Amino acid sequence: MNFAFTPEEAAFRKEVAEFLEKEAPPEYRESRVTFFDMSSHEDWIETHRKIAEKLGERGWISMHWPREYGGQDASPFYRLILREELSRYHSPGYDSIGAGIVAPALLLKGNEEQKKQHLPGIAQGKVMWCETLSEPGHGSDLASIEVFAREEANCFVVNGQKTWTTNAHFADWNALIVRTDREVTPKYRGLTFFLLDMKTPGITVNPVINMAGHHEFNEVFFDDVRIPKENMVGGLNKGWYLVMSLLDYERTTDTVYAVASTYIEDLAEYARENNLLNPLMRNRLAQLTADCEVARMLHYRVTWMQGKGIVPNHESAMSKMYSFELLQRVSEFGMQLLGQYSQLAEGSARVPMYGRIPSCYLRSFGYSLEQGTSEIDRDVIAQRGLDLPRLR
Numbered sequence: 115m116n117f118a119f120t121p122e123e124a125a126f127r128k129e130v131a132e133f134l135e136k137e138a139p140p141e142y143r144e145s146r147v148t149f150f151d152m153s154s155h156e157d158w159i160e161t162h163r164k165i166a167e168k169l170g171e172r173g174w175i176s177m178h179w180p181r182e183y184g185g186q187d188a189s190p191f192y193r194l195i196l197r198e199e200l201s202r203y204h205s206p207g208y209d210s211i212g213a214g215i216v217a218p219a220l221l222l223k224g225n226e227e228q229k230k231q232h233l234p235g236i237a238q239g240k241v242m243w244c245e246t247l248s249e250p251g252h253g254s255d256l257a258s259i260e261v262f263a264r265e266e267a268n269c270f271v272v273n274g275q276k277t278w279t280t281n282a283h284f285a286d287w288n289a290l291i292v293r294t295d296r297e298v299t300p301k302y303r304g305l306t307f308f309l310l311d312m313k314t315p316g317i318t319v320n321p322v323i324n325m326a327g328h329h330e331f332n333e334v335f336f337d338d339v340r341i342p343k344e345n346m347v348g349g350l351n352k353g354w355y356l357v358m359s360l361l362d363y364e365r366t367t368d369t370v371y372a373v374a375s376t377y378i379e380d381l382a383e384y385a386r387e388n389n390l391l392n393p394l395m396r397n398r399l400a401q402l403t404a405d406c407e408v409a410r411m412l413h414y415r416v417t418w419m420q421g422k423g424i425v426p427n428h429e430s431a432m433s434k435m436y437s438f439e440l441l442q443r444v445s446e447f448g449m450q451l452l453g454q455y456s457q458l459a460e461g462s463a464r465v466p467m468y469g470r471i472p473s474c475y476l477r478s479f480g481y482s483l484e485q486g487t488s489e490i491d492r493d494v495i496a497q498r499g500l501d502l503p504r505l506r
């Protein structure tokens with residue numbers, strides 16, 4: 115067993131680090147912004163687009179794609195290295211939805227025209243995506259999705275509401291799953307997957323402000339939105355299978371342990387500087403550091419599987435659940451370590467660590483919900499990993 119990166123991968127990491135040393139916004143690095151709370155900075159989207167295009171010019175967003183679609187046939191560890199470095203430099207620039215979810219789904223199930231139309235924009239960092247799966251009544255239970263698309267001669271006409279749509283207020287395109295058959299049982303056989311231009315008439319995006327006070331996700335309403343038939347991916351009423359693989363990718367896209375480790379380092383430094391290193395705090399920092407290594411290894415395992423052409427399933431659920439819950443524990447520990455200072459908001463004169471910890475803590479409640487909840491992850495691990503029977 116060899117856990118070392120190859121010399122080429124190590125050289126790539128160095129190249130990315132040198133690039134970010136020059137290009138990553140210093141104020142983001144200084145105030146320890148992570149990709150989970152970038153939306154706390156009003157200018158983040160302009161900064162994101164600027165850096166995304168520079169990453170795209172270097173071919174770094176798509177290195178692990180096949181050459182015929184603009185990649186370099188590199189291993190997915192290059193994506194991982196890029197994301198680890200972006201996390202280390204607290205830099206925006208990687209569209210987790212477009213590059214992390216939509217591109218793999220298109221490579222897997224898109225037809226040639228769809229790949230040619232959409233992959234270059236993602237690779238160049240020029241086109242931003244959102245995904246609309248969740249509805250007000252259906253998040254975990256995606257099989258029961260109600261937003262309906264009626265078939266007409268050349269298009270499907272969509273009506274209904276989606277919710278919790280991250281970045282819908284910036285997105286150029288949308289990966290959308292809708293019901294196209296209301297009669298079929300089981301219900302998951304009546305779903306279809308579409309690519310939707312967000313400039314299409316009939317789409318309304320309303321902000322939903324999260325607990326930390328930031329605008330990250332939205333409700334999206336569809337009022338007679340017409341989607342050309344050629345925008346269907348994977349076939350009529352075959353959307354379920356695509357969404358399941360999409361979720362398998364989604365659960366592996368974010369290098370959460372890399373974010374967690376920057377917080378652990380900062381908290382250790384804060385504890386040292388402020389004489390807070392009693393035995394309990396030391397032990398907890400040590401435990402979180404060990405947990406971070408476990409999360410890293412789980413993530414490396416799914417990346418390795420992807421490199422072998424295997425779509426990780428219960429392995430990605432395990433990685434997602436473990437690393438997101440770890441980041442929740444790190445934020446909670448941060449609140450305890452900071453004590454009453456944790457009540458100070460960003461901008462207050464005496465606020466420690468730029469107010470990042472309370473912001474991260476408030477945002478952290480969503481970690482065990484987004485990308486599928488921790489309960490659903492445990493269910494996937496029980497069924498697919500342990501071969502246990504379904505509960506219901």
Ligand SMILES: Cc1cc2nc3c(=O)[nH]c(=O)nc-3n(C[C@H](O)[C@H](O)[C@H](O)COP(=O)(O)OP(=O)(O)OC[C@H]3O[C@@H](n4cnc5c(N)ncnc54)[C@H](O)[C@@H]3O)c2cc1C
Nearest residue numbers: 245246247248252253254278279280480483484485487489
């Ligand atoms: C920060 C954030 C960003 C998001 N971004 C997006 C996005 O971009 N696009 C999108 O489509 N959605 C997005 N979501 C929505 C997210 O995918 C859903 O919140 C999630 O799937 C849960 O669905 P729900 O909120 O309807 O809760 P429910 O499914 O109603 O679940 C409520 C509770 O019941 C539990 N539960 C439900 N079913 C079971 C079961 N079978 N067994 C055990 N427990 C169960 C859940 O684990 C949860 O604790 C986002 C959510 C967050 C927090």
